[in-house]
Amino acid sequence: MKQLLLVLLLSVSITWLLGCSEKNIITGPELNANTNTTPPSAPPYQVGDDIPALAYIEHNETYNAESVIPPQCYTKTNGVNNPCYACHQTDRTDLNRPNQMADGNLQGDYEFSDLGVKNHWKNLFVDRTDLIKGISDKKILDWINQDNYSEFIKKQQANSQWLGEITPIKNLAYPEKAFNSQGFAKDGSGWVAFNYKPFPSTFWPTNGSTGDVMIRLPSAFREVKGVYNQDAYLANLSLVELALKGLETISTPPINEQRVGTDLNSDGKLTTINHITKQSNYVGDATAELAYQLYPEGTEFLHTVRYIGVDSNGAIFNAPRMKEVRYMKKHNFKSKQELGTSYYREAKEKSFENLPQTLYLGDQGINNSFGWTINGYIEDAQGKLRPQHKQELAFCNGCHKTVGSTYDQTFSFARKVTGKKGWGYIDLKSMTDVPNKGETDGEFLTYMTRVGGGDEFRQNQEMLMRWFNADGKLNTEKVKATRNLYELITPSPERALALNKAYLSIVKEQSYLFGRDATLVKAHNVLEQVNDSQQPLKPEHRYVWDMQLAWTE
Template sequence: MRDRRLSPASLAVAAASAVLIAGAGCGGDAYDPLATAAARAGHPGNPEASIPPMCYATTAGGANGCWTCHTTGRGPNTLADHDLQRAYSFSDAARRNPWTHLLEDLSAAAARTSDAEILEYIREDNYAPLRKALAARPDYPGYVPDLDLEAGFDDDGFARDGSGFRAVRYKPFPGSFWPTNGSAGDVFLRLPAAFREDASGAPSREVYRLNLALLEAAIASPSPLPVGGAAPPAEAPAGREVEPVSELLAGLDLDGDGAISASVTRIRRLPARYVGGAAGVPVRAWIYPRGTELLHSVRYLDPDRPALLAARMKELRYARKVDEPDDWAIARAYEREAEEKEEGRPPFHAGAPEVGLRNAFGWQIQAFIEDERGRLRLQTAEEHRACMGCHGAVGVTVDQTFSLARKVPGAAGWRHQDLRGMPDVPQAGHAEPEVLTYLRRARGADDYRGNAEMLARFFPGGALDEAEVRRGAPGGDRDLAYLVAPSRERALLLDKAYRALVRAQRFEAGRDVVLGPATGILRVVEGESTGLAEAERVYLDGRAHLAW
């Protein structure tokens, strides 16, 4: 085990928080979001917490949900981890499944909560109190949420509070991240101040729009776009649809039509650098610039809100790109990850809860989760490591992220999350809609094949009703919300079950819920083979990018 001692700053925060631990940890009136993490400092817990529960799923002779994450990396992501579809490549320490909450029956605990009680609970705001509590802690070195959600967003998705955040509307990653499996979520993006200013340093919405469009084209284009002054070749991809932006500001024919126009809505080639105050920052395909921030909330399901987003957050997750490694450093980071895995060492992440954990690709990640009274608190070191599995080294990610690569193209994707009207488009390189492909390959709507509501809807008699699923695809009469939103009854049951986990405060045993014990999950991994190779059910084509 490598040295995991906390930094002096972290120890100072722990000392400052100690006097409030009793009140915050035992249901008293005092609210210190830092107390729990401070109390557990020096107790690392599960060193393999970065292995998500989905990786313990059984395959039932061919049920494969693994393909969505473990695939052939592309571009700067040189990781090809599709072998993890074939084998449970766990260290000895990870062979016993730690996510035991998924093996429990929470129905009795959920039944003790009435519909009225859970609705009142999920409609309470626990985000504003977190902001207030952290703003009052000058000793705290981490992220203080500075997005005023109550102020809302304008018609273009920009935060009205002037913080620079912009809402991103995106297609949720398939499987566990669909609302039918427990949670709704939203994402907000902010670029550094220089990207929001013109060359003189004055704030400029027009410059910011263009820089965001350039980033969207750089990250979300399924094929890397040409960068620099050369015109795109005739065989170049169609490019990325963006909101209307000015080529005059870029000084480049972005859409490749042979003219530089005041307004274009497609980018087929990228300038060498961003514009305005960020004119010194290179544009890199599938790489975010240093200083990029992503804010992501995971929320309860409110069945009476069209977008299902409850006021109460289960978690608040924040990521900042604090370093921008070059291509060589990225490749070396993937090599080190492979070496650690080969040697049976758990992954190491620098940092501490009070400042967040850092992966090898320049992202610093910090997160908050509910305490037993529903107030957001800083996650412990072990709880933070559970975030790092999907944002460390996974074949499918685009610069270790998911959401922007899956953004609805153009202006329609710059607003608060809402699945209504969103089509079930295929993944890049696929011919069939993504939800349909997932249901075919996973043989269910989640990795454990335990979502009874989805099985009843789309697998009548045990066979997939493809025609019904295609209704949400382009040209169909329904949308993504129809496919992956739960019924009112299921949404409330999921909320109640998760509330039972919150009361128990045992997130080291998992933070995902199923209605009834999961049967498609291993308690102990005894063999190596998943059986997918023998069943010829391994797929190398999983992509975060979409074919809009």
Template sequence: MRLATLSVTTLACLGAAAAAIAATLDLEGMTTEEIMTVRPSSTDLARAGRIYNPEAPVPPQCYTRIEEKYNPCYVCHQNNDDPKRPNFIQDGSLQQAYEFSEAGLTNHHVNLFVDRSEAVAAISDKEILAYIGEDNYSPLSARLKTRNWTGFVPDLADYAEGAKAFDERGHARDGSGWVAFNYKPQPSTFWPTNGSTDDVLIRLPEAFRSDADGKPSRDIYTANLALLEIAFQDLQSVTLPEVDENRIGVDIDGNGTLGRTGKILRRDSYLGAANSEPLTRMTYPQGTEFMHSVRYVGVDGDQIVVPKRMKELRYMVKTRKLTLAELRSRYGNELQEKIDENLPRYIDLGDRGTDTGFGWTMAGFIEDADGHLRPQTNEEQFFCRGCHATVGANIDQTWAFPRKKRGADGWGYIDYRAMADAPNKGEEAGEILTYLKRVGGGDEFRSNTEMLERWFSEDGTVNEEAVAGKSVYDLITPSPERALMLDKAYRTIVAEQTFVYGRDATVVPPNNVHAHIDEATAPTLPRELRFPHDIRLDWGAD
């Protein structure tokens, strides 16, 4: 399939500088400051064996100007007072102050400071719509096989089609075992209004999809997924898409008979061929896989949709199930490393990706300059460790599944319209409303002018009456005009292949971000503006 392309003139304009740099400079001899100035491509840096940003896991949002009153940091950084929650990093102090290593004091995400207005204006709406409407996922598997790839090969048919690839229960129509679930996007990087749409799929190991004789069983798989939800949400029961207990061989709803049911009670172990696997609180079974597509913001008339084109395809597999004691030890080691200001490290597994050090392996694919998905370089992939290893808010290194809409209605492809602004556990007000009030904007940088105009009053306070009763779709999707503008901005980064300098779809440099942190003068946050935060949500009665 031929990929849609932007005009030759547009691409030449975008990529000429980067190409000239790559052709003329000795990358091995460049200092970090020189690299920041000239921005050679990610792949040129990788070929030269250079690491540009030794603090790549620190995302650009961590350089937000908090100005002693704004706190977007609570979403990720938390102390944990639950002794059985499998996260012991205790990084809540990062809500209050910039605690970086010496290398991290400089904001290496210099793409934030590039004015892309001229490049964005050179791309027509027609061009970008054609581009994001192309399928760059389906050719990926064949392209990997031609290079004798030994890592994960995407195996879901028709994934580019989004919801069409799944049935009403979220199960992949191709029988691959992937299951889509409806979850509330994490504030605010994955809100479409800030530049990307996405989805996340889960696949449990084959034993969890099979009966006691090893035969595939949709009923058992559905029940085991619901048990996993119970384990993460601390529930005693949950609804699930209707299953036949006769096929499962267990009275899962506890009514004393075997029949069709849409409810399952908490139990000590999983079902079917996985009946020897204990149900462990907030922990995935070994072999659990996730696939996450990060996509452009699609436009269909006046509606925002998930388009075919992927910016990235991300993959995680749980290679080892660690005990709480093992996790506590590893988090303790990591915390000491941070205290000593040692730079983060990763274990390179070649084509398989990188080991997080906490039982997971991550791999990722990203667009090349022509829009084909390619394996990420080590440094591009290292960026992902920032969210999926040692931050206090995640649960078993993940974000999306703990935020699944509760019960039977939560199994299916992501649908913002089907969700109200549910509060986080322990909160009363909706999560999005709470975020807007604590952050002072619709993104960490407070630079999303459309969100400011929609949901804020002239005095800078949130217009709670305007927010009330709105669906998640109403609250976090952009206008078609803004969507296309952000798509164009990101396309310029793709053409440059400068992902290691930042992947945010910004058109003009945001004002509220530090280029460098001066620990002696940078404002900190008062203790009373530090907030506890459970990424799980209170969906009310199931």
């Protein structure tokens, strides 16, 4: 009965978009009998038309009610290739862990709804070879080296009707101008950049994008008696790291305890310190208690997704132009028990085969129901950043809502280089392929071994040629010989330019509802339709994994 109801609802929705059928069109005498009746306009699309993504938005028709299932979840595992473990985890060893999703059973299992079994991310199956032929290297270099963030912020600030957040960071397009050596924004906005290991493998530059993440704590965490105090701010940032990672002590840049008014290293003195121990409460004007693996209320994150920069020497860097600006704010602190209620509600809705619900807040974005507000901006066809439509934003919940591997619904901060060395703008050359907690081999080496490629889809030919032997096995010794992450996960200049061009074609189409992955050719290791013939992932290829890393201080 539920399947029949879903089919009926979809039929009504599609009929509305495609227009009335012939038998419903008023003609002849019926029309003449009522002179006040206006003939219906011609339907914008007919059955069988290739409807563009923007048409769904224009007509307020939902294209993909299961957009929380990301493209990577349709990867063919062939029973042995497992990219799923990076998101879907069940670890029963930590009973205090607030993330209670326990979805490790989803590794390699396509447990989708009747609607979700169809892969709606059809941009994966587009060969963009011909689409990018007309884009010269000069044109794409000119494009990616433009700053589209500053104009976006000015437009927001000038819009008196805008009700969402405004997050200016002066010179953000050019990080070396925006942040000091410890990651603090030079404009005094309170944003702090941190150095973290990119999540495997969507956020590896070789797979399409560069990026960064900044954190900002509420003003009370930055002040003492109402006055900005960087020592107190550094202390609180370090305490957030201690709480989220479950640590007892970490290194810090120099902190003057006298300026904070608190003994932060528990030695009974107020001196200048370079290590901090866990406290019961945050310091300065902040009074909140530290909570295990949870951020304090009011924590903000800003994440820019950028094109792949290529300089005159062929070196890869974070380009000035941004594909997306993503924002999260913890508007409501939820305890472990309260989060348990949210997880239970999600599980209950899924058990009743309800489609995912997204709470849209207008200009403010969406509410993920776990205490976070999420907002996002993306390029329009002219390359100017615009607010994402609610259908485009719903995609965010696929990763920042009910995924078993996250820490308080986030990824990057748990992967920050621990302590002092982790404060500063992301720098791939400063990091090596350290293992995850509880493991011995490098994280990316392990990932490529388990996945059988350099990306989830196993179609990055450059990574296959660089790091894999002719028999398809990873050349582990060659991977271990790399000096840093830059050598391991950045593309050649030729591939970088091609990926930039491929994404630009998506921008011109405005086809984000169909997928944002900058693939060059049609994906072959991805299912277009899930059916019972899919080989299940073998038990020996399922893994328990912690995204935290075994950094050494």
